[in-house]
Amino acid sequence: MVAEDRNYQVLNTEQAKEIVWNDLTGQLDSMEYIAFGLPEINDRYDIWNVPVLYKKEVIGEVAVDAYSKKINAKRSSDICVLKGRIDKVNRGEIAAAQKRPRKKETYRISELSSKLIKGRSELVLKQFPEQCVDMIFTSPPYYNARKQYSEYDTYEDYLAFIRRVVKECRRVLMDGKFFIINSSHVLVPRASRNESSSRIAVPFDIHQIFLEEGFEFVDDIIWQKPEGAGWASGRGRRFSADRNPMQYKAVPVTEYVMVYRKKPAVLIDYFIRNHPSPEIIRASKIGDGYEKTNVWYLSPARDKRHPAVFPKELAERVITYYSFKNDVVLDPFGGIGTTAKAAAGLDRRFISIECSGEYAEAALADMNSVNTFVNPVEFEFCDCSSLTDSPEKSGYGLHELIKMLEKKGVSGEEVADLLRKEYKDTLHGNGQEA
Ligand SMILES: C[S@@+](CC[C@H](N)C(=O)[O-])C[C@H]1O[C@@H](n2cnc3c(N)ncnc32)[C@H](O)[C@@H]1O
Numbered sequence: 525m526v527a528e529d530r531n532y533q534v535l536n537t538e539q540a541k542e543i544v545w546n547d548l549t550g551q552l553d554s555m556e557y558i559a560f561g562l563p564e565i566n567d568r569y570d571i572w573n574v575p576v577l578y579k580k581e582v583i584g585e586v587a588v589d590a591y592s593k594k595i596n597a598k599r600s601s602d603i604c605v606l607k608g609r610i611d612k613v614n615r616g617e618i619a620a621a622q623k624r625p626r627k628k629e630t631y632r633i634s635e636l637s638s639k640l641i642k643g644r645s646e647l648v649l650k651q652f653p654e655q656c657v658d659m660i661f662t663s664p665p666y667y668n669a670r671k672q673y674s675e676y677d678t679y680e681d682y683l684a685f686i687r688r689v690v691k692e693c694r695r696v697l698m699d700g701k702f703f704i705i706n707s708s709h710v711l712v713p714r715a716s717r718n719e720s721s722s723r724i725a726v727p728f729d730i731h732q733i734f735l736e737e738g739f740e741f742v743d744d745i746i747w748q749k750p751e752g753a754g755w756a757s758g759r760g761r762r763f764s765a766d767r768n769p770m771q772y773k774a775v776p777v778t779e780y781v782m783v784y785r786k787k788p789a790v791l792i793d794y795f796i797r798n799h800p801s802p803e804i805i806r807a808s809k810i811g812d813g814y815e816k817t818n819v820w821y822l823s824p825a826r827d828k829r830h831p832a833v834f835p836k837e838l839a840e841r842v843i844t845y846y847s848f849k850n851d852v853v854l855d856p857f858g859g860i861g862t863t864a865k866a867a868a869g870l871d872r873r874f875i876s877i878e879c880s881g882e883y884a885e886a887a888l889a890d891m892n893s894v895n896t897f898v899n900p901v902e903f904e905f906c907d908c909s910s911l912t913d914s915p916e917k918s919g920y921g922l923h924e925l926i927k928m929l930e931k932k933g934v935s936g937e938e939v940a941d942l943l944r945k946e947y948k949d950t951l952h953g954n955g956q957e958a
Contacts, residue, residue: 532590537563540572583609634852642884643908645856645877649692658851663706700790702846708779727780739784808848839866861887868901
């Protein structure tokens with residue numbers, strides 16, 4: 525017994541219940557109808573969790589510290605919540621809600637066929653219906669901190685762009701399914717000999733975006749490359765020569781493969797039990813030799829047609845672990861189609877979106893090559909490069925709209941003048957100046 529092994533002061537369920545009974549007695553108007561479910565030990569926090577029942581309905585949980593016998597308020601339902609639920613039970617709301625027949629969930633099978641798409645994913649994805657893809661794996665474009673090479677004016681613009689794509693991806697992803705994203709920190713080279721270089725923790729900022737956009741964090745997988753792969757970054761060279769403390773800089777040989785699930789996240793078991801084809805579930809089972817830890821050793825990939833491809837084996841692992849056969853796998857930053865090729869080879873359907881014509885066509889060439897697959901793969905190639913941003917529909921904020929207008933040659937002053945003229949009445953009404 526954990527309780528004895530750890531010398532807990534609260535040794536059994538009866539003691540745990542008694543502590544909660546005494547605590548609630550002082551706080552609830554009446555203890556009539558209060559009862560308890562079966563208390564359980566949570567040995568991570570050394571607490572007993574005691575379910576609280578009112579008229580046989582569960583109304584919350586109280587945690588008892590197993591060593592001090594005190595109530596752990598942080599891990600317990602608030603007393604106001606318990607009181608509110610008691611009122612609800614009395615009004616018959618909970619019972620009535622439970623009696624209401626639950627809408628029967630139908631297992632969604634996407635009707636999409638495989639597609640290679642040339643276009644910008646933030647626009648292309650808007651053409652897709654809600655909940656039509658089963659899994660997303662991608663590696664976003666790199667943020668280049670050097671102004672002259674960067675597509676984005678600022679790092680904030682870059683993150684705003686990533687957020688737009690994540691939002692659209694969430695819309696098209698089925699509830700409870702996985703979005704896996706590979707990224708790494710970015711090195712900002714020093715501007716002069718008197719300054720030092722710095723790094724931007726891009727995966728951590730992207731992580732925040734995922735949480736804010738309705739994803740649940742599942743895993744951080746570290747993709748570890750051989751040591752030689754990191755020296756190209758130039759990091760660690762100075763230290764290697766001088767060996768002075770504080771000049772130490774680790775040579776980066778890892779990237780993040782962050783795993784998220786779209787909320788609401790129903791039990792995974794739901795997808796396994798309710799899948800219409802038991803054969804697909806059987807055929808999708810993962811064989812021996814799978815990765816058991818969150819550190820995956822893989823050599824980086826090289827392709828002279830694209831500077832930032834990831835290894836096909838990385839895509840294959842992710843697809844095998846997070847999707848079933850025949851599922852639709854989306855890569856919104858498809859590059860030369862590594863995810864698409866891995867998906868097709870594993871009997872999944874794919875949607876690969878890439879804005880550069882050069883890379884999209886390289887993906888098309890590979891897909892059409894007789895050497896890529898054992899069996900021919902069916903897919904269509906769609907050119908959506910004529911889709912353009914329409915500011916009214918884009919979901920841009922004011923800041924981004926002004927930036928877009930500035931890029932088109934309209935100065936900030938002119939934008940401000942237009943706003944003043946357009947919203948004169950409103951602004952004066954509020955007594956504000958533009
Ligand atoms: C890191 S690379 C992905 C490479 C890919 N994993 C592969 O193995 O080929 C990111 C890709 O996103 C593309 N990209 C950038 N912005 C995009 C957008 N708005 N829509 C679609 N693709 C975009 C870039 O052209 C680049 O090919």
